[in-house]
Amino acid sequence: MIELHEAGVTVEVPGPAGTLERRVVLEPLTCTLTERRIAVIGANGSGKSTLARLVNGLRPATTGRVTTCGLDVATHGARVRSLVGFVFTDPDAQLVMPTALEDVALSLRRAVPDRRQREARAREVLERFGLGERAHTPVHALSGGQKQLLALAGVLATEPQVLVADEPTTLLDLRWRRVVEDVLDEVPAQVLHVTHDLQAVERADRVLVVDQGRVVADGRAAEAVAAYRDLMAVR
Numbered sequence: 406m407i408e409l410h411e412a413g414v415t416v417e418v419p420g421p422a423g424t425l426e427r428r429v430v431l432e433p434l435t436c437t438l439t440e441r442r443i444a445v446i447g448a449n450g451s452g453k454s455t456l457a458r459l460v461n462g463l464r465p466a467t468t469g470r471v472t473t474c475g476l477d478v479a480t481h482g483a484r485v486r487s488l489v490g491f492v493f494t495d496p497d498a499q500l501v502m503p504t505a506l507e508d509v510a511l512s513l514r515r516a517v518p519d520r521r522q523r524e525a526r527a528r529e530v531l532e533r534f535g536l537g538e539r540a541h542t543p544v545h546a547l548s549g550g551q552k553q554l555l556a557l558a559g560v561l562a563t564e565p566q567v568l569v570a571d572e573p574t575t576l577l578d579l580r581w582r583r584v585v586e587d588v589l590d591e592v593p594a595q596v597l598h599v600t601h602d603l604q605a606v607e608r609a610d611r612v613l614v615v616d617q618g619r620v621v622a623d624g625r626a627a628e629a630v631a632a633y634r635d636l637m638a639v640r
């Protein structure tokens with residue numbers, strides 16, 4: 406469960422003549438997210454990633470409070486991050502090991518202490534994401550889509566209670582996009598999925614539409630997508 410209580414983000418940006426101006430990136434937001442699959446949509450620069458990053462404290466709220474899995478994100482950051490998996494749009498931001506197998510194995514180091522068992526489990530995970538034959542491929546030699554799959558595989562291997570995925574399928578072809586959508590449907594974790602893919606949004610239980618730092622629609626997919634289309638049409 407994710408709870409936001411008046412949670413917002415304000416930044417200071419350089420203004421004229423060396424001054425600093427305050428800019429609201431996300432207006433204070435209060436909501437309780439209990440649904441299993443939640444999508445966040447909105448225009449570029451509307452505040453979606455900022456909202457997603459509040460959930461695990463990657464981006465601290467400058468006002469209000471965020472509670473994830475019953476823990477205050479500001480005071481229990483490390484514990485929250487052990488329960489919340491985060492998948493970035495850019496897989497290079499999170500792939501740290503030389504090969505695909507080592508990267509997934511690293512994610513499993515706590516859950517599976519035995520090295521052989523860990524490697525076997527990592528291989529299973531890679532197979533599931535179509536990367537079995539790439540186990541020993543240097544990460545830098547993988548395609549963008551393969552890296553995106555690997556990043557997701559590594560995070561899901563940790564069996565998080567909450568998965569925050571910030572546009573995790575942008576580099577994937579149609580087939581793998583659908584595979585990832587199926588995986589996101591099947592995982593037991595609560596999923597918060599930031600996306601521009603309106604087909605993916607239709608599968609969500611609840612959809613938040615963000616516009617200029619505010620949640621302007623919040624409900625079932627059909628109404629939320631209609632609100633989003635209206636917003637886009639008037640620009």
Ligand SMILES: Nc1ncnc2c1ncn2[C@@H]1O[C@H](COP(=O)(O)OP(=O)(O)OP(=O)(O)O)[C@@H](O)[C@H]1O
Pocket residue numbers: 416417418428430447448449450451452453454455456
């Ligand atoms: N530290 C910062 N300083 C200044 N502006 C910021 C900062 N962080 C975010 N912003 C601005 O806040 C707005 C929201 O950013 P955010 O990354 O949340 O948007 P987004 O909806 O995820 O966009 P996209 O779909 O393009 O990824 C953007 O205009 C961004 O430039």
